[in-house]
Amino acid sequence: MRFLLPLLALFMLGLAPPATADVAAAVNQLTDAQLDAYWTPERIANAKPAPAPAVSQVAVPAPNGPAVMVPGTPGKSRGVYETTGRLLFSQNGGDWICSATVVASNNRSVIATARHCGFNGTVGSNFRFAPSYNGGNAPHGWWNWRSAGWATGGDGITNDLAFIVLNTQNGRRVGDVVGTNGIGFNFAVNQYAYIVGIPAATDQRLRCEGQAYAGPQGQQLMNNCNGMSGGASGGSWNVQWQSAGWAYQVGTFFGSYGAAAAGSYYGTLAQDIWNGAQNA
Known part of the structure; x- marks a missing residue:
């Protein structure tokens, strides 16, 4: 098994070698001041939706371990909506946007996003996140990144997942400010699901919901998710929406697969990467 970064980087994230795919990790080398200076209002306004990669094959997302459920902590938040935000990053000479969730x-x-939001091929830089972002408004400001871990193997949908660790802001942790969405691993695919992201076309949070199902080759899909276009990549794929407003995130929104919405799948590999990030 090959790893893309030195053992030191993996050790910093607490990552154990997974059994099914490679894992990569990165550590931010810039100061908060440098990142704040880079993201001028003009750069933010001109950042484009990150394109989803072409998919030549798909793998079957299936539980490969016991189901794990970690509840969210809404606090003063409105659950999924307040923990959803805009992710900015630079890659290959351009500035890009995706969605992510605390x-x-x-x-x-820790925020969850898609692998293609800065971690496919050349690793991106200048990652920063605005929780509760909606319509150009970032009520809790922007939070800069500290490190990240992601899956490098597998197909373009099932393993399209990454976890980013954020710096504190004025001594505050992002989860203490907006709460956290729940997270789950090794869930069955065929559940009623909810996708939440921020499409660039409207720049506002959007939710669609419906019965998720395994597609022709086993991928996690949902029909009738209109409007979840570019910029929503990396948004949350959720099940078991709670009355308190949070849900169990069990994947991230990839984009379209034919006419259906498609998402990554949180199995044991995702749990290993998340566990390293949460203990970084």
Whole structure:
């Protein structure tokens, strides 16, 4: 098994070698001041939706371990909506946008997003996140990244997942400010599901819901998810929406597969990467 970064980087994230795919990790080398200076209002306004990669094959997402359920902690938040936010990053000479979600973690500083949001091929830089972002408004400000871990193997949909650890902001952890969405691993695919992301076309949070199902080759799909276009990549794929407003995130929104919405799948590999991030 090959790893893309030195053992030191994996050790910093607490990652154990997974059994089914490679894992990569990165650590931010810039200061908060440098990242704040980079993201001028003009750069933010001109950032484009990150394109989803072409998919030549898909793998069957199936539980490969016991189901794990980690509840969210809404606090003053409105659950999924307040923990959803806009992710900015640079890659290959351009500035890009995706969606991401604050998820339950020991350090209350982890966001979940898609692998193609800065971690396919050349690793991106200048990652920063605005929780509760909606219509250009970032009520809790922007939070810069500290480190990240992601899956490198597998197909373009099932393993399209990454977890980013954020720096504190004025001594505050992002999860203490907006709460956390729940997270789950090794769930069955065929559940009623909810996708939440921020399409660039409207720049506002959007939710669609319906019965998720395994597609022709086993991928996690949902029909009738209109409007979840570019910029929503990396948004949350959720099940068991709670009355308190949070849900169990069991994958991230990839994009379209034919006419259906498609998402990554959180199995044991995702749990290993998340566990390293939450203890970083």
